[in-house]
Amino acid sequence: MIPEFGLMALIMAFCFAMVQSLCPLVGGIYGQRGLIVLGRQAVIGQFCCCLVSIISLSYAFIYSDYSVIYVREHSDHSLPLFYRITALWGGHEGSLLLWVTLLNGWGMWLALRTRDVNENFMAKIFCTLGWVSSGFLLFLLMTSSPFAREFVNLPLSGKDLNPILQDPGLAIHPPMLYMGYVGFAIAFAFSIAILIEGKFSRETATMLRPWVLGAWGFLTLGIILGSWWAYHELGWGGWWFWDPVENASLLPWLVGTALIHSVMACEKRGVLKSWVVLLGIISFALSLLGTFLVRSGVLISVHAFANDPTRGTYLLYYLALVILSSFSIFAWRGPRLTREGSFDFLSRETFLLFNNLILLVMMATILLGTLYPMLLDALHLGQISVGQPYFNAVFKPLAMLLIGAMAIGPLCTWQSMTLQKLLKKISKAFVVAAIIALLLTYFIFDKFYLMAFLGTFFSVWLCLSTLQSLFKKGFSFSRLKEHRSMIAAHLGVAFCAMGVTVTSYHGIERDVRMAPQETVQLGTYKVTFESTSPIEGPNYSGIGANFHLTKNNAHVANLQGEKRLYHVSQMPLTQAAIKPGLFYDVYIALGEVLNHGAWSVRIYYKPLIRWIWLGGLLMVAGAVLGLRRRGYRR
Amino acid sequence: MRPIRKKRLQIICLMVLALGGAVACILYALKQNINAFYTPSELIQQQIVAGQTIRIGGMVATGSVKHSEDSLDVAFSVTDFTHQLPVTYTGVLPNLFREGKGVVVQGQLSSQGAFVATQVLAKHDENYMPPQVAKKMAKAEAL
Numbered sequence: 183m184i185p186e187f188g189l190m191a192l193i194m195a196f197c198f199a200m201v202q203s204l205c206p207l208v209g210g211i212y213g214q215r216g217l218i219v220l221g222r223q224a225v226i227g228q229f230c231c232c233l234v235s236i237i238s239l240s241y242a243f244i245y246s247d248y249s250v251i252y253v254r255e256h257s258d259h260s261l262p263l264f265y266r267i268t269a270l271w272g273g274h275e276g277s278l279l280l281w282v283t284l285l286n287g288w289g290m291w292l293a294l295r296t297r298d299v300n301e302n303f304m305a306k307i308f309c310t311l312g313w314v315s316s317g318f319l320l321f322l323l324m325t326s327s328p329f330a331r332e333f334v335n336l337p338l339s340g341k342d343l344n345p346i347l348q349d350p351g352l353a354i355h356p357p358m359l360y361m362g363y364v365g366f367a368i369a370f371a372f373s374i375a376i377l378i379e380g381k382f383s384r385e386t387a388t389m390l391r392p393w394v395l396g397a398w399g400f401l402t403l404g405i406i407l408g409s410w411w412a413y414h415e416l417g418w419g420g421w422w423f424w425d426p427v428e429n430a431s432l433l434p435w436l437v438g439t440a441l442i443h444s445v446m447a448c449e450k451r452g453v454l455k456s457w458v459v460l461l462g463i464i465s466f467a468l469s470l471l472g473t474f475l476v477r478s479g480v481l482i483s484v485h486a487f488a489n490d491p492t493r494g495t496y497l498l499y500y501l502a503l504v505i506l507s508s509f510s511i512f513a514w515r516g517p518r519l520t521r522e523g524s525f526d527f528l529s530r531e532t533f534l535l536f537n538n539l540i541l542l543v544m545m546a547t548i549l550l551g552t553l554y555p556m557l558l559d560a561l562h563l564g565q566i567s568v569g570q571p572y573f574n575a576v577f578k579p580l581a582m583l584l585i586g587a588m589a590i591g592p593l594c595t596w597q598s599m600t601l602q603k604l605l606k607k608i609s610k611a612f613v614v615a616a617i618i619a620l621l622l623t624y625f626i627f628d629k630f631y632l633m634a635f636l637g638t639f640f641s642v643w644l645c646l647s648t649l650q651s652l653f654k655k656g657f658s659f660s661r662l663k664e665h666r667s668m669i670a671a672h673l674g675v676a677f678c679a680m681g682v683t684v685t686s687y688h689g690i691e692r693d694v695r696m697a698p699q700e701t702v703q704l705g706t707y708k709v710t711f712e713s714t715s716p717i718e719g720p721n722y723s724g725i726g727a728n729f730h731l732t733k734n735n736a737h738v739a740n741l742q743g744e745k746r747l748y749h750v751s752q753m754p755l756t757q758a759a760i761k762p763g764l765f766y767d768v769y770i771a772l773g774e775v776l777n778h779g780a781w782s783v784r785i786y787y788k789p790l791i792r793w794i795w796l797g798g799l800l801m802v803a804g805a806v807l808g809l810r811r812r813g814y815r816r
Numbered sequence: 817m818r819p820i821r822k823k824r825l826q827i828i829c830l831m832v833l834a835l836g837g838a839v840a841c842i843l844y845a846l847k848q849n850i851n852a853f854y855t856p857s858e859l860i861q862q863q864i865v866a867g868q869t870i871r872i873g874g875m876v877a878t879g880s881v882k883h884s885e886d887s888l889d890v891a892f893s894v895t896d897f898t899h900q901l902p903v904t905y906t907g908v909l910p911n912l913f914r915e916g917k918g919v920v921v922q923g924q925l926s927s928q929g930a931f932v933a934t935q936v937l938a939k940h941d942e943n944y945m946p947p948q949v950a951k952k953m954a955k956a957e958a959l
Contacts, residue, residue, distance in 0.1 A: 417911065527826050539831060543838045550842065565853035567871055568846070569922075575845035580838070693907045695888050754911045773908035776883050782908045 185250050188238025189329040192279075195231035195286070196319040198224045202312030206305040219301055221308030222293045228315065229286035236270070236283050239328055243270055248337055252276060252328040258340035258750045260721040261348070268353035269343040274477055274493075275328035277356060281473065282318045284357070285364040289315070292368060292393070299389065306375035307368075314367055317500050325492045342750035345722070351411035359404030359431055363469040365397020366434055366462075369441060370508070373462035377511050380518040382459065387449035392809050394445055394462075398438045399805030405431050406798035417756030417771040419691070419786040421794055424573040429552045430472030436545040437465040440538040447534050451596055452522030454535065456512075459519065461538075463508045468545070470501050480556060526598035533591030540584045547576045578633060585640040585679060588672060589647040592665075611650050615643035627688050637683030645676040671804025678797030681790045690787040693773075697780040704787050707768060708732045711783070722746040722755075727781065729759055729770050738768075745772045767791050851922060856894055856901040866927045869934075872901060873920045881915055894921060894931075905933040912938035 202224035209217025242250045243266050246259040256276070257269040271277040289311045296304055322328075346352070372390045376382045408428065413421045422428060441461040444454045474480070478494035525531040551568045559565050593607045619639035623630055648669055652661050662669070694702050696711045712728040724746035731738040743759035761768040766789040773782030853871040854862060864870060872894055880893035880900075888907055892915075893900045903921055913919060913936060923933035 532827075535827070536830065536834075539834055543834060547838065547842050551846075554846075567851050567853060567922075569849045569851055572845045572849035575849070576838070576841050579841060693888055695886070756911055771908075774913075777885065782888055784908050 184238050184241050185247065185329045185331060188235045188242075189327065191231045191234035191238065192319065192323060192327075192329070195228050195235065195282075196316060196323060198228035198231060199312050199316035199319050202228060203309055203316050204312075206309040206312075210305070218305045221305050221312060225286060225289040225293050225308055225311065229283070229290040232279070232283040232286050236279055239276065239279065240267055240270055243267060246340065248340060249331045249333050250328075251330050251332055254337060254340045256341070256343055258342040258721070260339070260750065261343060262720055264350075265343055265348050265353065269347075271356045272343050272347050275322070275326045277360070278318065278322050278326060278477065279328055280357065281360050281364060282315060282322065284360050285311070285315050285318070285367055288361075288365055288368055288393075288397075296389070303375055303379060303386075306378050307371040310371035310374045311367060314370070314504070317503075321493075321496050321500065325496055339750060342721075342748065345746070345748040345751060345753045345755045346415055348748075349411060349415050351407050352415065355404055355407040355411060358400050358407055362397050362399075362401025362404050362431075362438075363434065363472060365393065365400055366438060366466040366469045368393040369397065369462040370466035373459040374508060374511060376459055376519070377515040380515055382448070382455045382519050384449055384452055384522075387445055387458070390458075390462075391442075391445050391449060394438065394442050395805045395808045398435070398442055399802050399809075401431065401435050401438060402798055402802050402805065405435060406795050406802075409798075410795050413791070414758055414760060415755075417758055417784070419758070419769045419771065419784060419788065421685075421791065424551075424570045426552050427476055429548050429573075430475045433545050433549060433552075434465050434468040434472060436541045436548075437461055437468055440541040441465055443534050444538060447531055451525070451531065453525060453531055455519040455521055456516045457535075457538070459516065460512060463512060467501070467505050467508070468549075470504060474498065474501050475552075523597070525596070528594070528599045528601060528604060530591055530594040530596045533587050533594055537584060537587045537591065540580055540587065544577065544580050544584070547580070548573065551576075578637075581679065582636060582640050585644050585675065588675065589640075589644045592651045592668060592672070593647060607650075608647065611643060611646040615639055615646050618642045627684075629688070631687050634683055634687035637679060637687075641676045641680035641683065644679070645673060648672045648676065667804045667808035669804075670807055671801045674797040674800030674802075674804060676797070677793045677800060681793030681797060684790040685788050685794070688789050689791075692785045694783055694785060695776060695780050696783045697778060702783075702785055704768070704785055706733055707738070707787065708735075709768070709770065709785055711781070717744055717746075719746065721750065722748045725772075727759070727772055731761055731768055741768070741770060743770050743772050745774075762792065764792060765790060853920075855896040856899040857896050859901065860899060864925055866925050869922065869924055871920055871922045872903075872931060873918070874901070876913065876915050876917060876919050878915045894919060901931055903931045903933050905936055907936075909936055910938040914938075 202221045205217045205220040205224070209215070209220070239250075239252075241247075242253050243257055244263065246253065246257060246266070248254045252273060252275050256273045257266055259266075261269065269276075271280045289308070292311075293308070369390065372386070372393070376386060405428075408431065409421045412423065413419065441458065444458045444461055447454050448458050474494075474497045478497050480494060551572050555566050555568055589611070590604070590608055594604060616639060619635060619642055622638055622642075623635050627634065651665060652658065652669065654661060690705050692702065692704060696702060698711050698713050701708055701710045708731070710730040710732070712730050714725050714727045717724050717726040724744055727743045727745070729741045729743065731741060739761045741759035741761055744757035746755045746757060747753070748755065756771050756773075758769055758771040760770075766787060769784070769786040769788055771784040773784065775781055851869050851871050853873060856872065856874055859870075859872060874894040874896045877893040877895040877900055880891075882891045884890065889904065890906070890909065891902065891904050893902050895901075903923075905921070905923075917938065920937040921931065921933040922935040922937070923931055926932050
C-alpha cells in the first residue's frame with residue numbers, strides 16, 4: 183500500500199509540474215495575473231509530493247519490502263539501518279527520484295526567499311523550472327519508476343547494496359553532488375528568464391549570486407567527498423582517476439566556477455552580461471550531461487545503452503531539447519543584453535575573462551577526452567581508451583595558467599590599471615614565492631622535477647598574493663571582512679594545488695610481497711607486518727592484518743587493514759589501513775593471499791594528500807562566507 | 817584604429833592564442849595517450865608492433881592464474897573463448913580479479929608474443945564483462 187501511495191504522490195508531483203510550466207505561459211498570453219503567480223504555489227506543492235514519494239520509498243527500504251523490485255535489487259535486511267536508508271540512492275531509479283526532489287527543494291527555497299521580487303520575472307523562472315522538472319518526472323514515471331512491484335516468487339533476501347557504497351563518505355556523496363547539479367538549474371532558469379525579459383540589471387545579478395554560490399559549494403563538497411571516498415575505499419590510494427563519472431562532476435564545476443566570477447563582475451560593473459547568461463546555460467547543460475553519462479548506461483558501453491534504449495534515448499532527447507531550445511533563445515535574445523560599463527585591456531575584468539576562458543578550455547579538453555572514446559565506439563570506428571596521461575598532460579599547464587591569473591587578478595583594480603603599477607604590485611610576491619619554492623625543493627623534497635617545482639611555485643605564489651591583497655598600507659581588517667570569501671576560496675585552491683603537486687611527485691608507492699613478521703622500508707619509515715586475525719562485521723566477515731609503523735626505531739602507529747567478504751553479494755572489499763596526518767599519510771592496503779602465508783600489499787607514503795581535501799573544504803567555506811555577504815555598495 | 821576596436825582586437829588575439837595553444841596541447845596529448853582496445857581474437861588480425869601500448873579485454877581463463885613463489889609476478893591468460901593470450905604482470909591484482917571473470921589489461925606485446933601488463937582492471941560490478949566478450953559468450957552458450 184505504501185509504495186502505491188508513493189507512486190501516486192509522484193504522479194501528483196507531475197501534475198503540479200505541468201501546472202507550474204503551463205499556467206504562467208497561458209496567464210502571460212491572456213494577461214491573467216492569477217495564473218501567472220500560480221508557479222510559486224505549484225513548486226511548493228510539487229516539492230511536498232516528491233517528499234511524500236521519497237519517504238514512501240524509504241519506508242519500503244527500512245522495512246525491506248522485497249515486493250518492490252528496486253528495494254530487492256539494492257538492499258538487504260542484514261544491512262545496518264543507515265545504509266538501508268542511503269541504499270535509496272544506490273541505484274538508477276532512486277537517485278533520479280532524489281534528483282527531482284532536490285530540484286524542487288531548490289525551487290521551493292527560491293519561492294520562499296523571493297516573495298517581494300517582481301512577480302513577472304519570477305513567473306518566468308518558475309515556468310522554466312517547471313519544464314525541467316516535468317521532463318524528469320515524466321522520465322521517472324515512464325521508464326524508471328522506483329515503485330514497480332512484483333509479488334510472485336518473493337525472495338527472502340535482497341541483492342544487497344554494492345559493498346563499495348557501504349561507506350559514510352559515499353552515503354552522503356550523491357545528495358551533495360546532486361544538490362550541486364540541480365542547483366545550477368536555478369542559474370539556468372535565471373538565464374532563460376533574463377533572456378526572455380531582454381534586460382539584465384545589476385540587481386538581478388545580486389539576486390542570482392547566492393544561488394550560484396550555493397550550488398557551487400554543494401558541488402565542491404560532493405566532489406571532495408567522492409575523492410576522499412575513492413582514496414580510502416577503493417584500495418588504490420588514488421584520489422582522482424579521470425574516470426568518466428568523475429569528469430562528469432568536474433565539468434559543471436569548472437563552468438560554475440567561471441559563472442561565479444562573471445556574476446560578480448556583472449554585479450559590480452555591469453559588464454559580461456550575455457557571458458553570464460551563456461555560462462548559466464552551459465553549466466546546467468553539463469549537469470544534465472553528467473546525469474546522462476552516469477545514468478544511461480553509456481559508460482559501460484555505448485552498445486549496452488543501445489540494448490536498453492528507452493532510458494538512454496529519453497535522456498538523450500531531453501538533453502538535446504534543453505540545449506537546443508536554450509541556445510536558440512540565447513541566439514535570439516542574447517544581443518539585447520547591453521553592457522553598462524567598459525574596461526581597459528589591463529584591468530581586473532580582463533583577468534576574470536581570461537580565467538573564465540581557461541576554465542572553459544579545461545572543460546572542453548576534459549569533455550573531449552571523455553566523449554571521444556564513446557563517439558568512436560558509437561560510430562563503430564574501433565574502441566579506444568583515453569588514459570590518465572592525456573588528462574594530466576593537458577590539465578597541468580592550464581592549471582598553472584589559471585593559478586597565475588588568479589594570483590595577479592585580485593591585485594588588479596577594476597576598469598583600468600597601468601602596467602608599471604601592476605608590475606610593482608605583483609613583483610614582490612612573485613620573487614618571494616620563487617625563493618620559497620627553491621628552498622622547499624632543495625631542502626625538503628629529495629628530487630627535482632620541473633613540473634613539481636613549477637607546481638610548488640605557483641601554489642606558493644597564489645597563497646602569498648592572496649594574502650597580499652589584505653594589505654593596504656599595513657594590515658586592514660575591513661579588507662579581510664570585504665574579501666573573506668575570495669581569500670578563503672583562493673587559499674583553498676593554493677592548498678589543493680600544493681597537495682596535488684607534492685603527492686603526485688614526492689609520494690612513494692611500493693607494491694610488495696609480505697609475510698607476517700617481515701619489514702619493509704618506506705622512505706624514512708619502516709612498516710612491519712605483525713599478524714593477521716579473523717574479523718566479523720554486521721554483514722561481512724574477513725581477515726584483519728596488523729601493521730606496525732616506526733620511524734628511526736621509534737613507534738609511530740599501529741594500523742589495521744582489512745580484507746572483507748560481504749555475505750550476500752559475495753563481493754570482496756579492501757579496507758585500507760591509513761595513518762592520517764596533516765603532512766603525510768601512510769597507506770597500507772591488502773591485496774590477496776599468496777602462498778606460504780604471504781600477502782601482496784600496497785604500501786604508500788602520501789605527503790600532503792590531506793591538503794587536497796582541506797583546500798576543497800576551504801573553497802566550500804569561501805562559498806559559505808560569500809553567501810553571507812550583502813550586495814555591493816555603489 | 818579606434819581604441820574600442822583596438823581593445824577588441826587585443827582580446828580576440830588573446831583568445832586565439834589561448835585556443836591555439838590548447839588545441840596544440842590536446843593534439844599532442846591525444847597522440848601519445850590513446851590506447852586501442854581489442855579482444856584476443858581481434859588482436860591476432862591486427863598488426864601490433866611490440867612496445868605499442870594497447871588494452872585487451874576478456875575473461876581470465878579458468879586455471880590459468882599462476883603466482884610466483886617469491887615475488888609479485890603473476891601469469892594468467894585472457895580469453896574470449898576463441899583465442900587465448902598469455903599475460904604477465906607484476907604487482908597487486910584488483911579485488912575483483914577472479915578466474916572466469918571479466919578483466920581489462922593495459923600494456924605491451926613483448927617480442928615473444930606474450931602480453932606484458934602494466935595495469936590490470938577489473939570492474940567494480942561483479943557482473944561486468946567487456947561487451948564484445950559478452951556477445952561471444954552468448955554465442956558460445958547458444959551452441
